[in-house]
Amino acid sequence: xxxxxxxxxxxxxxxxxxxxxxxxxxxxxxxxxxxxxxxxxxxxxxxxxxxxxxxxxxxxxxxxxxxxxxxxxxxxxxxxxxxxxxxxxxxxxxxxxxxxxxxxxxxxxxxxxxxxxxxxxxxxxxxxxxxxxxxxxxxxxxxxxxxxxxxxxxxxxxxxxxxxxxxxxxxxxxxxxxxxxxxxxxxxxxxxxxxxxxxxxxxxxxxxxxxxxxxxxxxxxxxxxxxxxxxxxxxxxxxxxxxxxxxxxxxxxxxxxxxxxxxxxxxxxxxxxxxxxxxxxxxxxxxxxxxxxxxxxxxxxxxxxxxxxxxxxxxxxxxxxxxxxxxxxxxxxxxxxxxxxxxxxxxxxxxxxxxxxxxxxxxxxxxxxxxxxxxxxxxxxxxxxxxxxxxxxxxxxxxxxxxxxxxxxxxxxxxxxxxxxxxxxxxxxxxxxxxx
Amino acid sequence: xxxxxxxxxxxxxxxxxxxxxxxxxxxxxxxxxxxxxxxxxxxxxxxxxxxxxxxxxxxxxxxxxxxxxxxxxxxxxxxxxxxxxxxxxxxxxx
Numbered sequence: 001x002x003x004x005x006x007x008x009x010x011x012x013x014x015x016x017x018x019x020x021x022x023x024x025x026x027x028x029x030x031x032x033x034x035x036x037x038x039x040x041x042x043x044x045x046x047x048x049x050x051x052x053x054x055x056x057x058x059x060x061x062x063x064x065x066x067x068x069x070x071x072x073x074x075x076x077x078x079x080x081x082x083x084x085x086x087x088x089x090x091x092x093x094x095x096x097x098x099x100x101x102x103x104x105x106x107x108x109x110x111x112x113x114x115x116x117x118x119x120x121x122x123x124x125x126x127x128x129x130x131x132x133x134x135x136x137x138x139x140x141x142x143x144x145x146x147x148x149x150x151x152x153x154x155x156x157x158x159x160x161x162x163x164x165x166x167x168x169x170x171x172x173x174x175x176x177x178x179x180x181x182x183x184x185x186x187x188x189x190x191x192x193x194x195x196x197x198x199x200x201x202x203x204x205x206x207x208x209x210x211x212x213x214x215x216x217x218x219x220x221x222x223x224x225x226x227x228x229x230x231x232x233x234x235x236x237x238x239x240x241x242x243x244x245x246x247x248x249x250x251x252x253x254x255x256x257x258x259x260x261x262x263x264x265x266x267x268x269x270x271x272x273x274x275x276x277x278x279x280x281x282x283x284x285x286x287x288x289x290x291x292x293x294x295x296x297x298x299x300x301x302x303x304x305x306x307x308x309x310x311x312x313x314x315x316x317x318x319x320x321x322x323x324x325x326x327x328x329x330x331x332x333x334x335x336x337x338x339x340x341x342x343x344x345x346x347x348x349x350x351x352x353x354x355x356x357x358x359x360x361x362x363x364x365x366x367x368x369x370x371x372x373x374x375x376x377x378x379x380x381x382x383x384x385x386x387x388x389x390x391x392x393x394x395x396x397x398x399x400x401x402x403x404x405x406x407x408x409x410x411x412x413x414x415x416x417x418x419x420x421x422x423x424x425x426x427x428x429x430x431x432x433x434x435x436x
Numbered sequence: 437x438x439x440x441x442x443x444x445x446x447x448x449x450x451x452x453x454x455x456x457x458x459x460x461x462x463x464x465x466x467x468x469x470x471x472x473x474x475x476x477x478x479x480x481x482x483x484x485x486x487x488x489x490x491x492x493x494x495x496x497x498x499x500x501x502x503x504x505x506x507x508x509x510x511x512x513x514x515x516x517x518x519x520x521x522x523x524x525x526x527x528x529x530x
Contacts, residue, residue, distance in 0.1 A: 041518055043526055048501060050530040108530030129521040148521065164503040166518075177507045179473075184504045186479045188445070189529040233529075242508050246473040253479055257440045276529040277445035279479035279500040281507070 021302030022160030024323030046112025075208030090264030142297035165304035181285030187237025190272035215382030217258035287364035453497035465513035
C-alpha cells in the first residue's frame, strides 16, 4: 500500500470497505483517473459479507457494463413467490415472467471479488487484510485513516464499512443503534443438483425464484423468511428484529431450524447438503434511521448509511448507487480542491433525487406500523388468510354456507371491531404514504 | 441431511481464530444484568452464562462478526472490536 501512496503517504480518496458500495466508489474514482485505495478487513473482497440475496440490473449495469456476460451470476430471477404461513398450512402467490428480469442471484464471495477486480483493472489499489481502527481528524476535518500500525492520508474518506460502521460512529455521524432498527439475518446455503432446483421451484434453465415467507414459524414476530436459488444451491434464511429475539428469548438459529421444518418449506430443501451457515446484520430502520451522510472530508455510503429498503428487500442497488454518487461528488470536489461538508453535501442532494431513496422515504412509516402491530399483520391476518382458503378445499359434512357464516362470525369475534378498524386505518396510511 | 445442531452448522464456516478474544464483556455489569440479551441474539451461541462461577463464557472463536451482541447489550458494557487482520471468519458463499 505504501508504494501506491505518494511520499507523504497520501492519495486522493480512501474507501473503507470492499462491498458493493465500496467497489462502486472505487471503480468510479479510478475511471476518472483519481488515486484511490480501497481497504478491506477480510482476506479478499466479500469474505466477511453475506446477504439474501439478489443484485439488481440498475445501477449495476452503469458501473459494470459487461456484468451480464462476464460476472459470476448464479441465476436470473424470473419468479417471485410469497408464502403466507399458518402452522400447518400455507397460502402462496407467485409472479412469473420469463422474458424480462431485473435481478440476479449471486454468491457474495465471488461477486464482490469480481467487482473489486474490475476496479483494480481501471487503476484502483486494493488493500485486503487491513483494518481501519479510527479516522484521523485534523482541525475538525477527516484527513485519513489509522490502521493497527500505520497512518494513511487522503483528501476524502468514503466510509463503506458496513452496517456496524464504527467509523461513522467515531465522528458522530451515527449514534448508538437501537435494537428495533436492526435485524439479524441468518441463512444456510444448501447444495442440491441443478435439475432438482429447477423442478422444485418450477424454473426453466438458469432462471431463479425469490421466495418471501411471512407468518409461521415466525408468527407474530417481526421477521420474514426467504429462499433464493443459486445454480446448484438454495439459500434459506430469515431476518428477525433484535428486540423480538430479546423479548421472546429465542435465538435466530432456533427460528431458522423451525422454518426449515415448516411443511410448506421443507420439501424445497429436502435431501440437500449444508455447505455454509452465515449471519449478518441488516439495517431495518428505514428512512428515519438514515444519518447525515457527510461531514468535512468524509461521506458515508451503503449499509454504513443504513440505506436499505426493507419492504422490498433491496440494499445492494442503493449501496452501489450511493458509492457511485459519493465518488462523483469526490471527483468534483477534487477538481476545485474543496473538501468541506458544504461541498460534499452534493452527494446527499444527488442521492435524494434517486428512485431508491424516494422509495425508502415513501415506506418510512410502514415498517414501524407492521412492527408495532406484528400480532395483527404477522399473526392474525396470515391465520385468517389460511382459514379462508381452507373453506374452499375441505369437502365434508358441513354445508359451505355454514362455513362461510362461521368464518365471518369468527373474524368479528376474534378481534374487536375497534382493532379491525385500527388495522384498516394503518393499511390506508401505508397505502397513502406509498402513493403520495 | 438436514442439520439442526449449531456446532455442526458452525463447522461449515471457515475460521481462523486469534489467540485473544475480540469480545470483552464487563464482568461486573454481566452479574447485574438480568436480560442477558447477548445469549439470545447471537446466531452462533458465543455467549453462555455459567451460574456457578457467575460469569459469561465467551466462545469468541465461534463468532460470525455480525455485531448483534454489540447492539443488543442493554448495558452497553461490551467491548466489541473486529478480530485482528487475517483472523476470524472467511465466508466462501455469503
